Amino acid sequence: MSVFMDLNITAGTDKAKLQSTIETAAHLGYSTVAINYVVEGQKKKQLIPTPQPLAELFETFPTVQGKSRPIKVLNRLTVVATDASHFRPTNEYKNFDLLAVHPKTDKLFHAACMNYDVDIICISATEPQSFHFKRSPVNGAIERGVFFEISYSAGIRDPTMKKYTITNAVNLISVCKGKNVIVASGAEAPLNLRGPYDIANLGLIFGLSEGDSKAAVSTNCRSVVLHGETRGTALGIIHTMKRPQLPTEQPEEEIPAAKKAKTDDGSLIV
Amino acid sequence: MSPELEQCPRSLLVCEKGNFKNEKSRHESQALKHSFNCRISLLIPECGRLPVMLEKVLSNFSSYFHVQDFPVSTFLEEKWLDAVKKGGFYALSSKTRIDEDNVVAVLPSGQLILSLDKDTYEQLGLEGRPSQYSHRKTVRHIVTVDLKSLVLGTKKYQRVLLCLKERVPLKTDFLFTAAGGAVSLLDLLSKQLYEECRPALHCRTLQDLLCPSLIPSDLKGESGSVTPTQFLEWLGAVSLSISCDNQATSFLSTYACPEPQSSVSQALLCTVTGLISPQDVCKLLTEIRRYLDEPKLTSWVSLTVHGCADSPVSWGSAEHGFHKGGENFYNFVCFQNQDYWLHMATGAKDACPP
Amino acid sequence: MEKKPTPYERVVCKNTSLYHYMKINLVFDSRNKSLSAEQFKQLIITGLKDLYGEVGAAFPFDVLTFNQTELSAILRVYHSSLVKLWSAITLIGSYESVSCAFRVTQVSPFLLALSGNSREMEVF
Numbered sequence: 001m002s003v004f005m006d007l008n009i010t011a012g013t014d015k016a017k018l019q020s021t022i023e024t025a026a027h028l029g030y031s032t033v034a035i036n037y038v039v040e041g042q043k044k045k046q047l048i049p050t051p052q053p054l055a056e057l058f059e060t061f062p063t064v065q066g067k068s069r070p071i072k073v074l075n076r077l078t079v080v081a082t083d084a085s086h087f088r089p090t091n092e093y094k095n096f097d098l099l100a101v102h103p104k105t106d107k108l109f110h111a112a113c114m115n116y117d118v119d120i121i122c123i124s125a126t127e128p129q130s131f132h133f134k135r136s137p138v139n140g141a142i143e144r145g146v147f148f149e150i151s152y153s154a155g156i157r158d159p160t161m162k163k164y165t166i167t168n169a170v171n172l173i174s175v176c177k178g179k180n181v182i183v184a185s186g187a188e189a190p191l192n193l194r195g196p197y198d199i200a201n202l203g204l205i206f207g208l209s210e211g212d213s214k215a216a217v218s219t220n221c222r223s224v225v226l227h228g229e230t231r232g233t234a235l236g237i238i239h240t241m242k243r244p245q246l247p248t249e250q251p252e253e254e255i256p257a258a259k260k261a262k263t264d265d266g267s268l269i270v
Numbered sequence: 271m272s273p274e275l276e277q278c279p280r281s282l283l284v285c286e287k288g289n290f291k292n293e294k295s296r297h298e299s300q301a302l303k304h305s306f307n308c309r310i311s312l313l314i315p316e317c318g319r320l321p322v323m324l325e326k327v328l329s330n331f332s333s334y335f336h337v338q339d340f341p342v343s344t345f346l347e348e349k350w351l352d353a354v355k356k357g358g359f360y361a362l363s364s365k366t367r368i369d370e371d372n373v374v375a376v377l378p379s380g381q382l383i384l385s386l387d388k389d390t391y392e393q394l395g396l397e398g399r400p401s402q403y404s405h406r407k408t409v410r411h412i413v414t415v416d417l418k419s420l421v422l423g424t425k426k427y428q429r430v431l432l433c434l435k436e437r438v439p440l441k442t443d444f445l446f447t448a449a450g451g452a453v454s455l456l457d458l459l460s461k462q463l464y465e466e467c468r469p470a471l472h473c474r475t476l477q478d479l480l481c482p483s484l485i486p487s488d489l490k491g492e493s494g495s496v497t498p499t500q501f502l503e504w505l506g507a508v509s510l511s512i513s514c515d516n517q518a519t520s521f522l523s524t525y526a527c528p529e530p531q532s533s534v535s536q537a538l539l540c541t542v543t544g545l546i547s548p549q550d551v552c553k554l555l556t557e558i559r560r561y562l563d564e565p566k567l568t569s570w571v572s573l574t575v576h577g578c579a580d581s582p583v584s585w586g587s588a589e590h591g592f593h594k595g596g597e598n599f600y601n602f603v604c605f606q607n608q609d610y611w612l613h614m615a616t617g618a619k620d621a622c623p624p
Numbered sequence: 625m626e627k628k629p630t631p632y633e634r635v636v637c638k639n640t641s642l643y644h645y646m647k648i649n650l651v652f653d654s655r656n657k658s659l660s661a662e663q664f665k666q667l668i669i670t671g672l673k674d675l676y677g678e679v680g681a682a683f684p685f686d687v688l689t690f691n692q693t694e695l696s697a698i699l700r701v702y703h704s705s706l707v708k709l710w711s712a713i714t715l716i717g718s719y720e721s722v723s724c725a726f727r728v729t730q731v732s733p734f735l736l737a738l739s740g741n742s743r744e745m746e747v748f
Binding site: 001002003004031066067068179197200201204205209210211212214215218219222 | 274275279338365366367369370371387388405406407409410443593594
Binding site for chain 2: 641688690700707737
């Protein structure tokens with residue numbers, strides 16, 4: 001498993017609230033969070049927001065519970081799309097580390113799964129899903145390394161939303177078979193957040209397995225962040241980084257090491 | 271409702287009984303195999319003050335040392351390698367979580383264990399094996415380097431050094447302790463900024479305690495005495511000051527001390543918190559046996575040893591993981607006739623205890 | 625005392641615990657509300673009922689300890705109801721129309737493990 005992440009903290013307008021929400025996330029053991037800016041496609045002339053510089057948010061970032069390092073904060077944009085014209089990749093999208101789309105129609109869901117250059121596809125938590133999740137677009141998204149997001153905090157705020165959240169999540173998971181799912185909060189306030197192990201347990205009632213459920217707040221989020229880093233660079237497949245070279249690469253050294261590892265294994269199983 | 275929601279990750283409880291005087295008794299080797307302990311707790315029924323001899327052992331537990339940002343490559347320095355070779359040396363990275371981060375430990379056997387996330391493992395370039403507790407994809411690898419067989423200047427040494435110093439200069443907070451007096455941590459750490467910590471002792475006297483009646487020969491509780499699970503639950507209840515005299519009809523809690531039971535006028539509960547070496551645990555165990563050699567009102571004393579939730583190993587070099595808990599602990603019940611019970615418990619991501 | 629030493633015996637039990645134990649506490653926005661142990665338990669029962677209906681409200685569980693100043697508690701629940709109790713607690717968001725949240729510190733099939741959690745110890 002990798003570190004725990006909550007890739008959806010609502011940006012809102014109240015800076016103090018956002019700060020305390022991020023502090024709470026750190027305290028609950030999340031190592032990475034993403035501040036989510038939402039643009040509603042249907043509102044005319046709504047400008048793509050520019051993310052608030054992180055340096056303005058904290059002088060020193062809060063320390064993650066049980067660790068000695070500070071929380072990592074990313075910026076994310078979610079485009080709510082009711083019409084194909086709403087999702088228009090522009091340079092403004094590039095100001096964000098992560099890009100998500102919330103398709104509201106069957107057609108747009110299909111397009112998002114198959115074509116859109118995004119990291120996350122959001123699933124409704126505040127209303128009944130207006131279309132069925134079909135196997136082929138869902139599998140298409142999985143093959144492209146795009147993840148589906150279930151957000152849980154609406155369900156904490158409102159009992160009716162709780163029903164929608166669970167129904168929509170169960171429907172999604174029965175189609176995607178637990179693959180490529182992340183669970184995030186969508187929190188607007190500190191008390192909307194829950195701990196990573198709570199969410200790993202909550203995932204079970206959505207129909208995720210123990211392993212998939214924990215991956216939904218850790219390993220899968222890591223994949224999303226990596227997808228975000230590589231999006232736009234060589235189709236997201238090749239990403240090169242300079243790293244120190246090993247001058248004395250000795251292939252014959254490898255063999256005893258491999259053998260050793262195996263004997264170690266053997267002695268483990270008593 | 272779906273049956274999956276009724277299932278829980280597996281847990282294991284190994285129960286043993288034996289006699290300390292039996293030559294083949296494994297009690298000491300089992301305790302020695304459990305390298306990283308964060309707390310011990312001692313329950314002595316019919317006792318109001320910590321006996322002097324036991325107090326002496328408890329207050330002589332070795333110090334442990336906390337160092338921040340300790341480079342893992344330091345273990346490859348000559349004086350550190352020498353220290354590791356002398357044995358009785360324990361190191362465990364702190365503020366690192368076994369289900370999230372890179373965790374590093376040095377076992378008294380001289381094995382350097384690196385439990386690494388995917389990125390670190392791929393960059394490091396030392397061969398390891400995938401974690402036993404991987405999910406769909408392997409995202410954690412375990413690299414084991416035998417520090418005892420590592421000789422300065424050899425190709426293998428150079429390679430390990432290069433990987434840990436140049437490729438991934440891994441740094442983390444560490445806790446160290448040493449047992450047996452062969453290794454002086456103060457000398458080793460002379461160039462580091464360290465904090466010496468003393469294991470913290472807390473004692474509490476409990477009045478009018480309901481105790482289950484234990485029969486040494488009846489480990490499984492088949493002849494009407496308590497089962498191991500009931501006994502461990504009761505021990506937990508005592509440690510956590512949980513009320514044991516509830517009615518079955520009570521709204522809040524229906525927990526009651528298991529039957530058959532008897533009341534003891536007082537009992538002593540002592541806990542020691544810190545990185546406690548297995549050698550210190552063994553010394554304490556010996557002293558408890560001596561305490562029971564003399565006639566006492568109580569027929570038994572219990573010693574619980576809690577392992578660290580985020581250690582990369584539990585017993586020996588068996589991999590330890592954390593799913594929703596990282597429990598790994600054992601409990602000795604020592605009887606007057608030198609019989610003992612040993613309970614060893616682990617959670618979902620652990621091998622069966624030895 | 626017995627005359628001859630008892631012979632060595634070893635038993636391995638899998639999933640032997642009938643129960644699971646949870647260490648939890650309840651937090652409010654600023655000032656803590658005052659709750660009795662009974663109100664605390666009732667809040668959780670309401671959460672169970674909201675999510676699992678009348679059957680859920682009838683799941684037996686025990687509040688083994690309750691600390692009124694910290695609003696912390698140790699719960700005991702049949703292992704078959706753990707997932708449901710835990711998810712119900714997770715989704716509780718308010719008490720008497722005031723926002724709140726349950727924080728779960730530890731969950732274990734062994735009560736004894738709750739008395740020695742290295743994750744709660746400062747130095748580890």
